[in-house]
Amino acid sequence: MSTATETKPKRTIIPFGPQHPVLPEPIHLDLVLEDEKVVEVIPSIGFIHRGLEKLVEKKDFQEMTYVAERICGICSCIHGHSYCEAIENVMNVQVPERAKYLRVFWDELSRIHSHILWAGLFADSFGFESLFMHSWRIREKILDIVEETTGGRVIFGYCKIGGTRRDIANGRLKSIVTELKAIEKECHSITDVFEKDYSVKKRTKGIGMLSKDDAVKLGAVGPMVRASGIASDARKLGYAAYGNLTWELITESGCDCHARLMVRCREIYQAFDLAYQAADKMPDGPVEIKVTGNPTGEFAARLEQPRGEVIYYVKGNGTKNLVRFRVRTPTFANIPPLLKALEGCELPDVPVIVLTIDPCISCAER
Amino acid sequence: MTEQQLISTIQKTELPSKAAEMFKQGFRLVYVCCTPGDPLEITYSFDKDYQLFSFRIMVPRAEAVIPSITGSYFCALTYENEMQDLFGIKVENLAVDFKGNFYKLQVKTPYKDAGLAQPKADTGAQQK
Amino acid sequence: MSLMKIAGLVSGWALRKPATRLYPFVKRETYPHTRGHIEIDIGKCTFCTLCEKKCPADAIAVDRAAKTWSIDRLRCISCNACVEACPRKCLSMANTYSPAMLQHGIQTFAQNPAAPAEK
Numbered sequence: 001m002s003t004a005t006e007t008k009p010k011r012t013i014i015p016f017g018p019q020h021p022v023l024p025e026p027i028h029l030d031l032v033l034e035d036e037k038v039v040e041v042i043p044s045i046g047f048i049h050r051g052l053e054k055l056v057e058k059k060d061f062q063e064m065t066y067v068a069e070r071i072c073g074i075c076s077c078i079h080g081h082s083y084c085e086a087i088e089n090v091m092n093v094q095v096p097e098r099a100k101y102l103r104v105f106w107d108e109l110s111r112i113h114s115h116i117l118w119a120g121l122f123a124d125s126f127g128f129e130s131l132f133m134h135s136w137r138i139r140e141k142i143l144d145i146v147e148e149t150t151g152g153r154v155i156f157g158y159c160k161i162g163g164t165r166r167d168i169a170n171g172r173l174k175s176i177v178t179e180l181k182a183i184e185k186e187c188h189s190i191t192d193v194f195e196k197d198y199s200v201k202k203r204t205k206g207i208g209m210l211s212k213d214d215a216v217k218l219g220a221v222g223p224m225v226r227a228s229g230i231a232s233d234a235r236k237l238g239y240a241a242y243g244n245l246t247w248e249l250i251t252e253s254g255c256d257c258h259a260r261l262m263v264r265c266r267e268i269y270q271a272f273d274l275a276y277q278a279a280d281k282m283p284d285g286p287v288e289i290k291v292t293g294n295p296t297g298e299f300a301a302r303l304e305q306p307r308g309e310v311i312y313y314v315k316g317n318g319t320k321n322l323v324r325f326r327v328r329t330p331t332f333a334n335i336p337p338l339l340k341a342l343e344g345c346e347l348p349d350v351p352v353i354v355l356t357i358d359p360c361i362s363c364a365e366r
Numbered sequence: 367m368t369e370q371q372l373i374s375t376i377q378k379t380e381l382p383s384k385a386a387e388m389f390k391q392g393f394r395l396v397y398v399c400c401t402p403g404d405p406l407e408i409t410y411s412f413d414k415d416y417q418l419f420s421f422r423i424m425v426p427r428a429e430a431v432i433p434s435i436t437g438s439y440f441c442a443l444t445y446e447n448e449m450q451d452l453f454g455i456k457v458e459n460l461a462v463d464f465k466g467n468f469y470k471l472q473v474k475t476p477y478k479d480a481g482l483a484q485p486k487a488d489t490g491a492q493q494k
Numbered sequence: 495m496s497l498m499k500i501a502g503l504v505s506g507w508a509l510r511k512p513a514t515r516l517y518p519f520v521k522r523e524t525y526p527h528t529r530g531h532i533e534i535d536i537g538k539c540t541f542c543t544l545c546e547k548k549c550p551a552d553a554i555a556v557d558r559a560a561k562t563w564s565i566d567r568l569r570c571i572s573c574n575a576c577v578e579a580c581p582r583k584c585l586s587m588a589n590t591y592s593p594a595m596l597q598h599g600i601q602t603f604a605q606n607p608a609a610p611a612e613k
Contacts, residue, residue: 043468044469046451046468046471051476051477053477216394217440218440218441219394219441237416299371300399300411300418300420309396311396311397313397313399323401324401324402326397326399326401328399332444333397336440337441
């Protein structure tokens with residue numbers, strides 16, 4: 001390629017982050033550029049590292065539920081649920097049926113609000129501010145329903161070992177479903193823009209390609225991998241009440257940013273449908289069961305967060321403090337695919353690609 | 367969800383060949399977990415069709431050196447660099463070695479002494 | 495045309511009143527079960543210290559001898575664990591958030607009728 005007279009283009013390094021208007025949380029990427037084209041990315045994380053895994057030495061396993069919920073603000077709901085699933089599997093606790101359906105209901109509401117939040121941030125990353133504002137306006141209505149039923153807008157705090165802490169009366173549940181149907185109709189006004197608008201398509205089609213092979217080899221999870229044509233979703237494991245609900249996996253074959261956008265938009269409507277099914281099939285009964293004793297043994301619970309598959313590994317030895325508490329969040333698993341998707345892109349496309357993995361860095365670093 | 371989770375303990379020298387075998391059979395790497403204690407237990411979990419299989423190696427704390435599996439699974443580089451930065455384990459033949467700069471921390475290897483001290487009966491720092 | 499979709503949404507909102515609230519002049523109404531701040535009915539308290547043990551943030555301090563119950567409002571994460579643990583049901587969760595403070599102080603409630611109830 002190079003002869004004696006040809007010179008290689010000069011490389012510059014531009015730091016992206018840790019503070020950037022488009023990032024919800026700080027991450028540092030050193031972009032190595034050859035004349036506005038990214039050739040290499042060097043990541044470094046650790047700005048939000050709080051050492052939460054080491055906190056098991058001080059807090060007993062019941063208090064760790066509150067710590068687990070507060071690992072992240074956006075996906076807090078399913079973090080708490082995953083921790084409870086892991087401990088319940090270790091201690092062989094059978095959660096009552098009504099609690100399982102309630103957990104599915106709140107998990108799906110959390111998925112809707114997280115995807116709408118992401119859609120707004122994604123629109124902001126290519127400068128479409130009015131779409132960002134309207135997405136977050138619609139999201140407020142979901143958060144109002146959540147606050148009324150659980151007590152918290154951001155940290156739901158509904159899950160405890162052995163069931164849920166709150167219940168929703170059957171009459172109120174029916175009126176919530178009616179309100180959700182009205183919100184779902186409003187969501188069409190923003191997802192239609194994402195799907196069909198000319199400027200959105202220009203900024204996202206063909207950008208950030210991640211081929212099917214790369215997605216498997218690099219261990220991508222969640223909508224990243226489903227947009228590359230691979231059908232993989234941890235909800236198919238059948239935890240909580242997902243085994244009793246009927247739903248189909250959503251995949252796209254575009255492998256680019258637009259495909260990931262469409263996967264998430266379609267998942268919003270699928271989440272609405274799952275919430276209606278859970279509310280419809282909810283049985284009567286208690287919502288909690290008393291749990292005594294300490295956990296002995298180990299288990300790795302796998303659940304589907306809005307960003308992908310999360311793994312909660314707990315190991316206990318019969319005392320009230322756990323031996324090991326390890327969380328592997330989907331954003332951490334999506335970092336190698338991000339480095340691959342960024343290669344070869346232009347500098348203005350970097351925020352768009354960084355946002356398409358839905359970075360939740362406080363989850364990734366705990 | 368009470369799925370069967372199979373864990374088999376192997377020697378650390380067998381690790382790269384086992385990883386290559388799993389890659390050929392189409393498994394994906396799910397996560398790598400290091401449990402502190404003496405010896406350190408490092409678990410590598412693989413998944414295919416929603417079934418989880420794990421390999422576990424025991425490494426003595428004094429001499430924590432393990433081979434890397436980035437030869438077959440490039441995505442393992444984040445997990446192995448994280449283990450180097452948090453636990454102080456040395457990983458050999460890493461495809462991309464950040465040499466301790468992956469995690470920007472004020473205290474180097476904060477989890478190195480985890481799991482050794484007994485948990486204190488601590489009611490916390492309360493201001494009276 | 496696909497440009498009309500967002501134009502319709504945006505211009506429709508130009509004719510309506512804004513979706514945002516003029517805080518701090520208009521405050522948001524919270525719901526009955528919102529987790530705001532902890533309140534105690536100090537007359538019923540027996541100082542069993544269960545709430546102090548259950549608190550994950552170590553925000554509560556109970557002094558059995560002096561019969562006082564203190565809470566550090568800035569440490570409290572409003573998780574409701576103490577309310578659920580209290581055997582006398584003297585703790586309750588109010589639905590307004592605790593106000594901002596200029597100095598970090600601890601709020602103490604005493605059962606002694608001679609001393610003032612709140613510092």
